[in-house]
Amino acid sequence: MPLFSKAELQTLTDHSKSPCVSIYIPTHQMGAETQQDHIRLKNQLSEAEKMLAEQGTSSSDTADLLQPATDLINNQDFWQHQNSGLALFMSPGQFRHYTAPIEFEEQTFVSDQFHVKPLLPLLADDGQFYILAASQNKVGLYQATHNSVQAVDLGGTPLDLATALRYDDPEESLQGHSASRSSGKGGDGQIIFSGQGGGKDSENTDILRFFQVVADGVHNVLAGQQAPLVFMGVDFLFPLYKQANDYPHLMEEAVAYQPDQLSPEEIRDRAFKLVEPKFQTDRKTVSEQYGSLKNNNQATADLSMILDAAYNGQIDTLIVASNTHKWGSFDAESRQADFHSERKSNSRDLLDLAASKAMATDAKVYIVDRDEVPDKADAAATLRYPITASQKERV
Incomplete structure (x- = not known):
C-alpha cells in the first residue's frame, strides 16, 4: 500500500469519474478484534450498495465498482498487515486503499468526488510526525500521531550497517543507491565503505556513509511531506545523521536513546515529547494570526x-x-x-x-x-x- 502523500491526495481529488465511493473503518494489528475487521468492511460495502441504489446505480455496475474491495474481505494476508485504520476509494476505473495510523470512525460516502478529510491529518501541519529510530544494528522509519504509530517501508534501503558494508563486495549492497553524495564515492558514483580497520575515524566514516544511503531512502519516501522528523539514537549518531540528512523538516534536537529494544509505541511516546511543544507553539501562532488578520x-x-x-x-x-x-x-x-x-x-x-x-x-x-x-x-x-x-x- 502506498504512503498517503500530497501526490496521492492530488490523484484522488483530480479523479472525475463518478460515482465515487469512500469507505473508512478502524483496524487492528493484534488481538481478537483483528477477526472483526473484515466484517466491518463487509458491513460498509453493504452500506455503499444501499447508497448507490438510492442514486440510481444499477446492481451490476455496483457489483463491478465494489468488487476490488469485496475481494479483500477473505484475503487473510491483507488483514495481517493493518494498522489503526483503513481507507478505501472506488470509482469506475479506480481503486486505491491506504492503511493509516488513525483510528477512523466506520463511515461510507458516495458522491461525485472522494471524501478525503479523515486522511488529511496525515498531511496536515499539526499532529503527525515521523521518527527515524537508528543504531548501527537497525534503522526503522515510523509514521506517528499522538495515539498511533506504523512502520514505513524504506524500499531497498539497507537497514543496518553490516548489511550495507558487505565486506566481500562493498558496492553490491549499494547498487541503485545514492549517486548524489560528493564524498566517499567510487568512480561509478556509488558510495564506497572502508569496511575494515582504521579505528574510530574509519568507523564514523562508515556510519556517515551508511546514513547517507538511509537519508536518501527517507528523502525518497517523504518527498513533499511537511511533518517533522525526529531522530532517535545514541548521542554520537545524531551529528552524523544531520550531516547526511536532506529532509528539510528534521527536528534540531534528537531523542538520545538506544531504540533497538523499544516497541514502536515506546519509540512514539519518547518522540512525541519532543514534537509536542512545537505543535502547541504552532497552534498558538495560528490562532494569534487569525485574530490580527481578521481585523x-x-x-x-x-x-x-x-x-x-x-x-x-x-x-x-x-x-x-x-x-x-x-x-x-x-x-x-x-x-x-x-x-x-x-x-x-x-x-x-x-x-x-x-x-x-x-x-x-x-x-x-x-x-x-x-x-x-x-x-x-x-x-x-x-x-x-x-x-x-x-x-x-x-x-
Whole structure:
C-alpha cells in the first residue's frame, strides 16, 4: 500500500469519474478484534450498495465498482498487515486503499468526488510526525500521531550497517543507491565503505556513509511531506545523521536513546515529547494570526467565503474541525454554496471540499477538535490577500 502523500491526495481529488465511493473503518494489528475487521468492511460495502441504489446505480455496475474491495474481505494476508485504520476509494476505473495510523470512525460516502478529510491529518501541519529510530544494528522509519504509530517501508534501503558494508563486495549492497553524495564515492558514483580497520575515524566514516544511503531512502519516501522528523539514537549518531540528512523538516534536537529494544509505541511516546511543544507553539501562532488578520479583512470563518477562497488559491492557513460534517453542494462556476440541514443522497461534506482544495494549493491545514477552531466555527482561514469587494458580492 502506498504512503498517503500530497501526490496521492492530488490523484484522488483530480479523479472525475463518478460515482465515487469512500469507505473508512478502524483496524487492528493484534488481538481478537483483528477477526472483526473484515466484517466491518463487509458491513460498509453493504452500506455503499444501499447508497448507490438510492442514486440510481444499477446492481451490476455496483457489483463491478465494489468488487476490488469485496475481494479483500477473505484475503487473510491483507488483514495481517493493518494498522489503526483503513481507507478505501472506488470509482469506475479506480481503486486505491491506504492503511493509516488513525483510528477512523466506520463511515461510507458516495458522491461525485472522494471524501478525503479523515486522511488529511496525515498531511496536515499539526499532529503527525515521523521518527527515524537508528543504531548501527537497525534503522526503522515510523509514521506517528499522538495515539498511533506504523512502520514505513524504506524500499531497498539497507537497514543496518553490516548489511550495507558487505565486506566481500562493498558496492553490491549499494547498487541503485545514492549517486548524489560528493564524498566517499567510487568512480561509478556509488558510495564506497572502508569496511575494515582504521579505528574510530574509519568507523564514523562508515556510519556517515551508511546514513547517507538511509537519508536518501527517507528523502525518497517523504518527498513533499511537511511533518517533522525526529531522530532517535545514541548521542554520537545524531551529528552524523544531520550531516547526511536532506529532509528539510528534521527536528534540531534528537531523542538520545538506544531504540533497538523499544516497541514502536515506546519509540512514539519518547518522540512525541519532543514534537509536542512545537505543535502547541504552532497552534498558538495560528490562532494569534487569525485574530490580527481578521481585523484587516484577511481572515474569515464563513464557510461560503472559505470555499470561494479555496478555489482562488487564496487560503494561507485553514483550521478545520475534525469529526464534523457540513453537508451541501458547491457550484465551482458560480461559487455558490447550498447548505443542507441533513445529509441527502447528493450531499457532500463541504468541510472536506474546502480542506482538500486548500491543501492542493499548498495552504497550511490544521485538523483540530471543534472547540479549537477560532470563532467557535466549523472552519476558519487566514488568507494570502484580503477579501475583495467582488468576492463579498458573489458570496
